[in-house]
Each structure stands twice: as C-alpha cells, then as structure tokens.
Amino acid sequence: MxxxxxxxxxxxxxxTSVEHFAAWKKVVKDEFNIDIDDSVEEQTKGVSRMDSLERILESIGKETIPLIDKQRIANTKNEMYIKMIRKYNxxxxxxxxxxxxxxxxxxxxxxxxxxxxxxxxxxxxxxxxxxxxxxxxxxxxxxxxxxxxxxxxxxxxxxxxxxxxxxxxxxxxxxxxxxxxxxxxxxxxxxxxxxxxxxxxxxxxxxxxxxx
Missing domain, CATH: 3.40.50.1000 (HAD superfamily/HAD-like)
Structure with a gap:
C-alpha cells in the first residue's frame, strides 16, 4: 500500500531547466569568457547547485579554482536564476x-x-x-x-x-x-x-x- x-x-x-542553464551559461561567460557546451546541461539535472557547478567547471577545465570563487560563482548564478523565475505562476x-x-x-x-x-x-x-x-x-x-x-x-x-x-x-x-x-x-x-x-x-x- x-x-x-x-x-x-x-x-x-x-x-525551470531552461532558466537554470541560461543562468549558468551567462555566469560562466562573464567569469571566464567561455561558452558552455549545450551537451553539459544533461549533467546538471537533478543535482545540487554546487554539484552542477563542479561538472560545468570540469567541462571547461576550470575545476581547480579556489572554493571561495566557486561559492561566489554559484551565488551569482542563483541570483540570476531567481530573477528569471519571478514571472512563474x-x-x-x-x-x-x-x-x-x-x-x-x-x-x-x-x-x-x-x-x-x-x-x-x-x-x-x-x-x-x-x-x-x-x-x-x-x-x-x-x-x-x-x-x-x-x-x-x-x-x-x-x-x-x-x-x-x-x-x-x-x-x-x-x-x-x-x-x-x-x-x-x-x-x-x-x-x-x-x-x-x-x-x-x-x-x-x-x-x-x-x-x-
């Protein structure tokens, strides 16, 4: 039962996946001037924000940046994402x-x-x-x-x-x-x-x- x-x-x-990945793409472009490959999106589904970031950074060869920078990037992405979904109803x-x-x-x-x-x-x-x-x-x-x-x-x-x-x-x-x-x-x-x-x-x- x-x-x-x-x-x-x-x-x-x-x-919300479109907004999630759009925010990731923008923050990574702003931070590293690198475009994330669209194939990475599937790897970010269903996992936490930091896990998503780790997978994205690995895909662009930036996984060794300091933790404080990772946290800052994740927070910036979240702020962008929240703005994008405010219109949801x-x-x-x-x-x-x-x-x-x-x-x-x-x-x-x-x-x-x-x-x-x-x-x-x-x-x-x-x-x-x-x-x-x-x-x-x-x-x-x-x-x-x-x-x-x-x-x-x-x-x-x-x-x-x-x-x-x-x-x-x-x-x-x-x-x-x-x-x-x-x-x-x-x-x-x-x-x-x-x-x-x-x-x-x-x-x-x-x-x-x-x-x-």
Missing amino acids: IRLVIFDLDGVLTS ESNLFEGVIELFQFLKEKGIKIALGSASKNGPNIVKSLGIFKMIDYIVDPSENRGKPNPDIFLDAKNHYDLLSEECIGVEDAQAGINAINSAGMKSIGITKESVLFNFDYGYQEIKDIDYSIF
Whole structure:
C-alpha cells in the first residue's frame, strides 16, 4: 500500500531547466569568457547547485579554482536564476499535476517535495501548489542525488517503510537515488533518457493512477 509519493520539481511538476542553464551559461561567460557546451546541461539535472557547478567547471577545465570563487560563482548564478523565475505562476505548472495531487489527497496519500533546489519552496508557492504539499525536504540538510538521503528524509519524516513510498523523477541521478532508497521509481521520460525505473511515462499527466 502506497502512503507517500515524493516528487522532484524541475522536469516533473514544472520546467525551470531552461532558466537554470541560461543562468549558468551567462555566469560562466562573464567569469571566464567561455561558452558552455549545450551537451553539459544533461549533467546538471537533478543535482545540487554546487554539484552542477563542479561538472560545468570540469567541462571547461576550470575545476581547480579556489572554493571561495566557486561559492561566489554559484551565488551569482542563483541570483540570476531567481530573477528569471519571478514571472512563474500557475500557468507554468505541467498538465495533470493538480489532478494527480487531488487524487492522492482523496486517497489519503501524503505528498512530499524532494527537490535538490533550495528554491523549491518559493517555486511551488508561485505555482500555487504549496498548500497541497505535505512535506518539503530541505536539501541543505541532506546529501545530494544520486545519494538516497532526500528520499529517505521524506520517508523517515512519516516513519514509513520504503515499500510504502514512490519517487517521481526526470533525471538519472534522481532515479538512482530512489532506487538506492529501496522505493519504487517513476521516470518522466519526455526530456530525458532514463534507465532502471519501475514505471515510465512521457509526462506526469500520463501516469496510471492504479499504481498507487
């Protein structure tokens, strides 16, 4: 019996990846006068801000810069990103999210947000679904994906067994994290090539409610 569903944010409930990568590209161009290759974007999905930066720096041969500079670059990127998503509202929510959330509520199944983004709470407020979410995992208190910590945090908050939980992700790091937590995984595959998930759907609106 499923008692908790843990959702990633970007690529699952809404799309902020364009803004994320645009902010990364601008800050790296300003800092190093180097253009990030578009192929790097996939490596930044589903992981923390600092992990994303490390992968970007490695791709341009700048991974050895001092930590203080890495932190400054990450903070500058976040400021740019926040400005970009201020316009977000309910219209940016993916089709099917409200209907799925309502179904889960009717069945008494808890809803958790398990995003690696520290901006998650503000984004779901802008999207108008904050009050429908029962628990938001604090990514700053957990190791980033593909470690299972974010999903285990939500499970432990409700003192549940792993088999009573399902995670929903669109990035391989997230799928790996769900699997490592011993939970069933739903892969949203419209924008990503994913492996090793239990259930796969193009978009959240395609999810078969019978799996719950």
